[in-house]
Amino acid sequence: MREVNKFENKIKKMYPSNRLCEYITGLRLDDSRLGERIMEDRNIIRERYGLWPEEKLKNESPAELEKWVEGRLKKVGYRLRPGLERQKYFDENDVMAVTNIENKVVYQSLRKDGDSKKIMLEHELIHVLQGENTPIEGREYEAYIGTVNKSILEEMIREGSLNILFMIMARNIRNYYKEAGEVAPWDKIE
Numbered sequence: 455m456r457e458v459n460k461f462e463n464k465i466k467k468m469y470p471s472n473r474l475c476e477y478i479t480g481l482r483l484d485d486s487r488l489g490e491r492i493m494e495d496r497n498i499i500r501e502r503y504g505l506w507p508e509e510k511l512k513n514e515s516p517a518e519l520e521k522w523v524e525g526r527l528k529k530v531g532y533r534l535r536p537g538l539e540r541q542k543y544f545d546e547n548d549v550m551a552v553t554n555i556e557n558k559v560v561y562q563s564l565r566k567d568g569d570s571k572k573i574m575l576e577h578e579l580i581h582v583l584q585g586e587n588t589p590i591e592g593r594e595y596e597a598y599i600g601t602v603n604k605s606i607l608e609e610m611i612r613e614g615s616l617n618i619l620f621m622i623m624a625r626n627i628r629n630y631y632k633e634a635g636e637v638a639p640w641d642k643i644e
């Protein structure tokens with residue numbers, strides 16, 4: 455029995471994406487309702503933060519979006535800065551942007567363009583507009599699900615590969631806990 459548990463725990467450890475998904479949505483990754491739920495949440499989140507409608511997002515350039523995001527940030531006292539001095543951090547940690555809440559600055563990676571630049575800008579805008587009381591899991595879920603490219607998301611749902619999205623989120627959130635010297639509640643295995 456003990457051996458079986460050990461094995462099960464090992465398996466669980468290998469799939470943090472499933473635990474995170476269940477923790478946030480209450481649904482397992484292989485639940486057939488998950489795709490629909492995420493598409494719905496994506497719409498709700500985009501509306502909640504007043505993000506661009508789908509057509510506009512698809513057709514306007516990253517530069518146009520940048521200008522718009524900069525304006526939105528300005529309204530809440532934030533600045534958007536090129537992340538020159540942060541570029542090493544961006545590359546090492548494979549992140550695209552970082553928000554400094556204390557100084558009210560959003561630093562953006564300079565090596566991103568096209569769709570990834572759009573995603574990066576919207577992701578950080580969501581973080582700036584979120585309440586600080588929301589747990590990190592909810593914050594990242596909103597920022598990732600609200601900004602993921604719609605056709606890529608539809609493809610992931612068709613192919614059953616939503617785990618990729620939750621894997622990225624799990625890695626990001628794990629780092630957050632690690633920096634605080636803690637372990638995520640969904641990452642604790644008996």
Ligand SMILES: [Zn+2]
Nearest residue numbers: 577581594597
């Ligand atoms: Zn984030």
